[in-house]
Amino acid sequence: ETGVTQTPRHLVMGMTNKKSLKCEQHLGHNAMYWYKQSAKKPLELMFVYNFKEQTENNSVPSRFSPECPNSSHLFLHLHTLQPEDSALYLCASSQGLDTGELFFGEGSRLTVL
């Protein structure tokens, strides 16, 4: 079982759909992150949770809604997305906010039609 697991790996949705991405970490970490990865661009930090509390929201549009029910699970709820939201969404975890090494999941490839 890998340290950080993301589902689904691939998702195609229309602009009016509602879907969710799921992330689970089995490493006992306290901090979890959502990143957006677009081709030839730096990783964009979207949300940060530490001990289930959101500590960072990098001006992300409200059509992306995170949820962290416990330190092991993180969701990203998606609704009324735009085609430019098509990207790879990566979940990561770390021991703490100041502990640098991130462990990433393999990502959810999202295509918005």
Next chain:
Amino acid sequence: GQNIDQPTEMTATEGAIVQINCTYQTSGFNGLFWYQQHAGEAPTFLSYNVLDGLEEKGRFSSFLSRSKGYSYLLLKELQMKDSASYLCAVKDSNYQLIWGAGTKLIIKP
């Protein structure tokens, strides 16, 4: 603003040595990281430098000069499996990770 620069793409030959450079301008510095990402896979941690100098780990080494805002990742005895993107990231004064766009390394036989 904060900025990380690294080459977009590099090509090298199997068995050779390649150096991937990274320059940064950030608000403060709390360490520099290198990650490897194979196509369609998760980024994986390679190295961490917080003090000046060279850190060696097998075939991979990472160098840091804080005064120059510069790092490089050195890969020796290149293998085909080293074909991947290499991401440079700096932790700033707020412990936020600032990422480069990544360097795609192509290894040819």
